[in-house]
Amino acid sequence: MGRYVIRRLLQMIPVFFGTTLLIFLMVNVMGDPIAGLCGERQCDPATAAQLRKEFGLDKPVWQQYVTYMGNVFTGDFGTAFNGQKVTELMATAFPITIRLTVIAIVFEVVIGISLGVVTGLRRGRPVDTTVLILTLVVISVPTFVTGLLLQLLLGVKWGIIDPSVSSEAPFNELLVPGLVLASVSLAYVTRLTRTSIAENARADYVRTAVAKGLPRRRVVIRHLLRNSLIPVVTFIGTDVGALMGGAIVTERIFNIHGVGYQLYQGILRQNSQTVVGFVTILVLVFLAANLIVDLLYAVLDPRIRYA
Amino acid sequence: MRGATQAKWAACAVAVALMATACGGGGGGGGGGANGIVSSSWGDPQNPLEPANTNEVQGGKVLDMVFRGLKKYDPKTGAATNMLAEKIESTDSQNFTITLKDGWTFSNGEKVTAHSFVDAWNYGALLKNNQKNAYFFGYIDGYDKVHPNTGNASAATLSGLKVVDPKTFTVKLSQKFSLWPDTLGYPAFAPLPKAFFTDHAAWVSKPVGNGPYTIENYTKGSSMSLRKWDGYPGDDKAQNGGIDLKVYTDSNTAYTDLVAGNLDLVDDVPASQLKNVKADLGDRYINTPAGIIQTIAFPFYDKKWDTPGGIKVRQGLSMAINRDQITSQIFQKTRTPASDWTSPVLGEEGGFKKGLCGAPCEYNAADAKKLVQEGGGIPGGQLKISYNADTGSHKEWVDAVCNSINKALGNNKACVGAPVGTFADFRSQVSQQKLTGPWRAGWQMDYPLIQNFLQPTYYTNASSNDGKWSNKQFDSLIDKANAESDKAKAVSTFQDAERVLAEQMPVIPLWYQNGSAGYSDRITNVALNQFSVPVYEQIKVK
Numbered sequence: 001m002g003r004y005v006i007r008r009l010l011q012m013i014p015v016f017f018g019t020t021l022l023i024f025l026m027v028n029v030m031g032d033p034i035a036g037l038c039g040e041r042q043c044d045p046a047t048a049a050q051l052r053k054e055f056g057l058d059k060p061v062w063q064q065y066v067t068y069m070g071n072v073f074t075g076d077f078g079t080a081f082n083g084q085k086v087t088e089l090m091a092t093a094f095p096i097t098i099r100l101t102v103i104a105i106v107f108e109v110v111i112g113i114s115l116g117v118v119t120g121l122r123r124g125r126p127v128d129t130t131v132l133i134l135t136l137v138v139i140s141v142p143t144f145v146t147g148l149l150l151q152l153l154l155g156v157k158w159g160i161i162d163p164s165v166s167s168e169a170p171f172n173e174l175l176v177p178g179l180v181l182a183s184v185s186l187a188y189v190t191r192l193t194r195t196s197i198a199e200n201a202r203a204d205y206v207r208t209a210v211a212k213g214l215p216r217r218r219v220v221i222r223h224l225l226r227n228s229l230i231p232v233v234t235f236i237g238t239d240v241g242a243l244m245g246g247a248i249v250t251e252r253i254f255n256i257h258g259v260g261y262q263l264y265q266g267i268l269r270q271n272s273q274t275v276v277g278f279v280t281i282l283v284l285v286f287l288a289a290n291l292i293v294d295l296l297y298a299v300l301d302p303r304i305r306y307a
Numbered sequence: 308m309r310g311a312t313q314a315k316w317a318a319c320a321v322a323v324a325l326m327a328t329a330c331g332g333g334g335g336g337g338g339g340g341a342n343g344i345v346s347s348s349w350g351d352p353q354n355p356l357e358p359a360n361t362n363e364v365q366g367g368k369v370l371d372m373v374f375r376g377l378k379k380y381d382p383k384t385g386a387a388t389n390m391l392a393e394k395i396e397s398t399d400s401q402n403f404t405i406t407l408k409d410g411w412t413f414s415n416g417e418k419v420t421a422h423s424f425v426d427a428w429n430y431g432a433l434l435k436n437n438q439k440n441a442y443f444f445g446y447i448d449g450y451d452k453v454h455p456n457t458g459n460a461s462a463a464t465l466s467g468l469k470v471v472d473p474k475t476f477t478v479k480l481s482q483k484f485s486l487w488p489d490t491l492g493y494p495a496f497a498p499l500p501k502a503f504f505t506d507h508a509a510w511v512s513k514p515v516g517n518g519p520y521t522i523e524n525y526t527k528g529s530s531m532s533l534r535k536w537d538g539y540p541g542d543d544k545a546q547n548g549g550i551d552l553k554v555y556t557d558s559n560t561a562y563t564d565l566v567a568g569n570l571d572l573v574d575d576v577p578a579s580q581l582k583n584v585k586a587d588l589g590d591r592y593i594n595t596p597a598g599i600i601q602t603i604a605f606p607f608y609d610k611k612w613d614t615p616g617g618i619k620v621r622q623g624l625s626m627a628i629n630r631d632q633i634t635s636q637i638f639q640k641t642r643t644p645a646s647d648w649t650s651p652v653l654g655e656e657g658g659f660k661k662g663l664c665g666a667p668c669e670y671n672a673a674d675a676k677k678l679v680q681e682g683g684g685i686p687g688g689q690l691k692i693s694y695n696a697d698t699g700s701h702k703e704w705v706d707a708v709c710n711s712i713n714k715a716l717g718n719n720k721a722c723v724g725a726p727v728g729t730f731a732d733f734r735s736q737v738s739q740q741k742l743t744g745p746w747r748a749g750w751q752m753d754y755p756l757i758q759n760f761l762q763p764t765y766y767t768n769a770s771s772n773d774g775k776w777s778n779k780q781f782d783s784l785i786d787k788a789n790a791e792s793d794k795a796k797a798v799s800t801f802q803d804a805e806r807v808l809a810e811q812m813p814v815i816p817l818w819y820q821n822g823s824a825g826y827s828d829r830i831t832n833v834a835l836n837q838f839s840v841p842v843y844e845q846i847k848v849k
Contacts, residue, residue: 035738036731037353037439039362039751041763041771042738044442046434046456054437083355083511084527092528151560156567163563164555167529252557255564257529261556268697269353270731 001298004306008294012287017069019283023276024065033057033270037081055079055273068273072280078273080266086277089262094281096169097258100251101243103171103178104185108236112186116193116232117225123198131194135187147180147253164255177254181247185239192235196228203227229300237293241286245279342548343848345830347572347841348561349552351528355511358497359431359438367494368574368840372533372550373516374497375541377405377424378488382836382845385652385755387489390541391419391498391517393474400485400792403478404471410540413500414521421476423498429453429464430504431495440495442770443753446487448479483790485797490754519545519844529554545844546832565825572833574824574841578700581639581823588825594641596651597839598752599820600760601642603692603708605745605813608775611686619682621812622667624690627675627715630668633707634818641823644668645816648808649760650752652837658757658798664809668816672715679716689720693746695733696726701747708817737773748773748814755837757801761785765813776813 034048034057043051052058055078056067071078077086119128138146154176155163165173200206201224209219248260259278266274298304352366361370377392389395393406411419430436432444434454441454448467453460467479480487490496498517503510513525519541520533534549553570555561558577564570566587576584576592584592605621607613630644643651647663666674679685692709694701702724709722716722725744727733736742750771752759762785763769767777781804788800808814822839832847 030729031732032735032739033731035735036729036733038734041750042734042773043439044454044456044770046454047437047439047441049457050434050437082351082353082527089528151563156563159567162569163567164560164569167526167554253560255556255560257554257556264556265351268729268731270729 001306005291005295008291012291015287016280016283020069020276020280021065023279024068024272025061027270027272027275028061028064030267030270033081033272036270068276072277077277077280080274081269081271086273089274090277090281093257093259093262093278096174096256097244097247097251097260099169099171100174100178100181100247100256100258101240103174104182104243105236105240107179107182108186108189108239112189113193113225113229113232115190117197117220119190120194120197120228121201121220123194128194131190135190138183138187143180143184144249144253146183147177147250150176150180151253167257169256169258174256177250177256180253181243181250185235185243188235189232192232193228196231197224200224200228226300230297233296233300234293237289237296238286240289241282244285245282340848341546343829344549344551345547345571345843345846345848346551346553346569347843348558348565348570348574349531349554351554354439356514357438357503357511358427358499359436359440359443359495361494362439364838364840367838368552368843369514369522369531369533370494370497370516371518371836371840372520372843373514373518373522374494375411375516375518376491376494376497377407378492379543380492380755380837382834382842385654385657385837387492387755390492392488392491395488395491397485397488400483400487400790401480403480403488405476405478407474409474411517412538412540413498413515413517414536414538415500415502415515417500417502418473419498419517420473421470422473423500424496425468425470425476426504427497427499428468430499432465433463434460440493443490443493443495446480446482446484448481450481484758485789485792486756486758486794489756490759493754519543520550523549543844547830547844547846547848550843562825565827568827571827571830572824572841572846573826574822574835574839576823576825578638578641578703581641584825591828592823592825593833593835594821594823595835596643596837597820597822597835598650598652598755598837599749599839600645600648600650601747601749601817601820602645602648602814603745603817604748604774605776606740606742606774607777607813608740609743611743614683614686616682617686618811619678620685621682621815623675623678623680623682624685624712625667625675625812625815626669626671626678627712628708628815628817629670629711630818631670633704633711637703637707638818641821642818643821645818648765648805648814648816649757650819650837652752653755653757653760656795656798657755658760658801660802660805663802663805664816667809667812670711675712675715676717685721687744690722691725691744692722693725693727693733693736693742693744695728695730695747697729702726705747740773740775749820752837757798757805758785758789761801761804761808762789765808774813776811778807778811778813781807781811 034051056064079085115131119131122128151163154160161176206224209223244259248264251258251260263278298306350365353363354360356366356369358370361367375390378387379390380387391407391411393408395403395405397403428444431438432441432450432453444450447465449465452462453465470476500515502515513522519536519539521536523534524532531552535545558575561573562577562580565573605612634642634644646668647660649659651659653659692705694705696702705724709724712722713719737746750764763771765772766785767782784800784804788797791797791800822835824835826833830846830848832845834842836842
């Protein structure tokens with residue numbers, strides 16, 4: 001197990017450098033960021049040259065990348081165009097997005113898996129059909145429609161919630177945005193669990209467990225669910241990364257100043273330091289989440305061993 | 308029915324979730340009347356909040372509340388009136404003597420002296436300080452030394468600025484410019500306290516100025532609380548207790564918050580909501596002209612476009628655009644069809660002249676087709692109008708303009724839009740002369756003067772003459788107008804220069820942009836100034 005983890009960690013190094021290099025190049029292809037700083041007019045050439053020098057944009061791209069990575073390892077993620085340290089932006093944005101992600105994951109796990117188990121055990125019954133149709137609806141409606149609709153109904157028409165989240169973004173204000181963010185994945189989790197449960201329900205070990213006279217609850221939770229969770233855990237694991245970086249739409253609708261918003265603004269302003277910095281952290285999150293998922297397999301299914 | 312119980316639990320979880328968020332409802336400011344706090348939408352300023360470094364409206368809002376300069380533009384008429392200046396005198400339109408009023412201080416108690424201005428302007432002009440509005444000081448003598456186009460500065464201060472005594476300083480310009488004192492209302496010319504220079508980092512994180520409000524609290528990227536400064540010496544004291552600026556990720560969200568009653572003022576009503584504004588807000592919606600004109604510019608650096616027949620083609624294209632229809636259907640009348648190259652905010656006296664462009668700016672499909680044909684047709688056979696697709700709903704109107712041109716010319720492929728992903732990329736292509744076809748252009752005035760609409764954009768090699776258009780007659784008329792000491796004569800000479808634009812049509816004027824804002828029923832007396840910034844100090848809370 002220990003050796004496996006070390007090997008996986010070593011594998012992360014080339015992946016990390018590869019992805020950051022790609023992002024760095026992509027941001028660079030977008031063109032000269034300085035030109036966008038002066039509104040509709042042209043920046044005066046002297047100031048533009050000075051700014052380019054300050055942000056290191058006058059050097060060749062490979063040199064910019066090397067300098068940037070060097071700085072990253074000393075904890076310096078550079079400065080955004082508005083004079084704020086990128087680390088400062090991260091310190092405000094990540095806690096908010098982590099809260100949002102935690103809420104979304106909790107919704108996925110609690111609602112998604114329970115619905116999956118219910119429908120998986122009652123295939124073909126009305127409950128199953130209803131949930132299947134509902135998940136299909138949720139999957140096919142884009143997030144921004146769900147978000148705007150909930151915002152309009154709950155926030156404006158019925159006044160149950162504030163339509164926008166305050167800048168501190170406490171847990172209770174993030175519940176509805178979290179539900180919106182989770183909705184599509186939640187539907188997938190339901191469907192994945194349902195299929196997996198339905199398939200395993202006919203497995204030999206389940207029949208054995210039933211034959212042993214175990215209580216139904218124990219059969220379902222200890223034997224059936226645990227073995228059926230592998231595809232679901234894989235999905236949720238990768239979803240952690242996707243939720244953190246892909247919350248742009250939800251964050252804009254509900255005025256959440258998280259990672260998605262910072263990335264969006266960074267891209268609009270072609271602020272390479274912000275974009276590369278945030279994406280670098282997201283890459284690390286993805287890698288860590290994947291490793292944890294792989295390790296969880298062994299916990300869920302004793303037949304899987306890592307050496 | 309174990310499954311059903313679980314479903315019930317799930318339903319309960321959702322219900323609990325919704326109830327918990329309900330606790331977050333309500334809000335709004337504390338108190339009313341003169342101490343009432345107004346909450347207003349905001350965007351994250353693009354640059355640090357230094358006066359000479361703020362060139363967009365979000366940072367401009369704050370500077371407008373926290374600073375007062377030598378002059379101030381009347382929010383209604385746009386006339387520049389003395390604020391901190393007792394008098395600004397000149398005999399030759401080139402050497403100015405500025406005398407300050409007594410009794411002005413910064414909110415930290417420091418006196419506003421001639422040094423506060425001279426030091427601030429020197430800071431703003433100096434190359435190494437990276438101030439994006441440095442060009443504002445470009446008319447002052449010695450600017451080429453502190454801000455050379457290439458290489459390092461050879462002087463640290465502007466030679467044209469001299470402090471005479473604590474209340475007086477003199478300014479020498481590098482050329483005659485009779486209307487120069489009227490430019491001094493722009494925030495870039497604001498005075499700065501000593502703390503700005505001695506502890507810059509602390510100042511930028513919480514700016515201190517001499518305006519009607521002081522900054523109580525500033526959380527970068529999310530909010531700023533401004534409170535009325537009781538000791539403010541000016542006569543435009545704040546009529547409310549303070550302003551809370553709140554950063555929104557999207558103007559639609561801010562609008563929703565306004566409708567839900569959680570926000571008092573939105574100064575950027577999103578285009579998609581314009582249809583609903585009447586129903587949502589009734590008469591709590593304002594739509595007033597701002598000093599912005601939208602145009603289509605052409606690449607004169609490209610030989611294809613710089614032809615003698617080009618004039619006819621450009622005039623023809625201009626006549627092929629149905630401005631009335633586009634402004635009313637796409638912009639819901641938040642734009643006004645343009646018939647000159649300035650803006651209605653200047654007023655008749657300031658040089659705005661409706662209809663100066665004449666027939667070439669009026670829709671006439673038949674003549675349009677004829678003129679384009681006479682001029683040799685569209686260079687390259689197709690008009691590709693470049694625009695940035697990320698902000699400002701440009702796609703809609705570019706498509707509409709193309710549609711109008713295609714219809715008038717009877718050719719479905721005469722005009723197409725050419726989107727560029729981001730504003731920064733678009734601007735970099737424009738400023739590096741990479742575009743080979745026309746592009747959407749716009750000009751937001753720096754100060755309400757006709758000079759500002761003409762010189763920076765059409766004068767030979769001017770800073771924002773992106774198309775590199777050049778015309779000797781136009782240049783000499785501008786020079787003549789700048790040297791004119793009588794204001795009325797100067798304005799009419801500028802208009803003569805503008806008539807050259809009508810003949811040559813170097814850019815096609817499209818429409819004047821309005822500023823729009825919506826507000827809650829808690830506040831009254833809301834107005835936007837010529838820069839589309841709400842006049843915060845006049846807002847009254849019920």
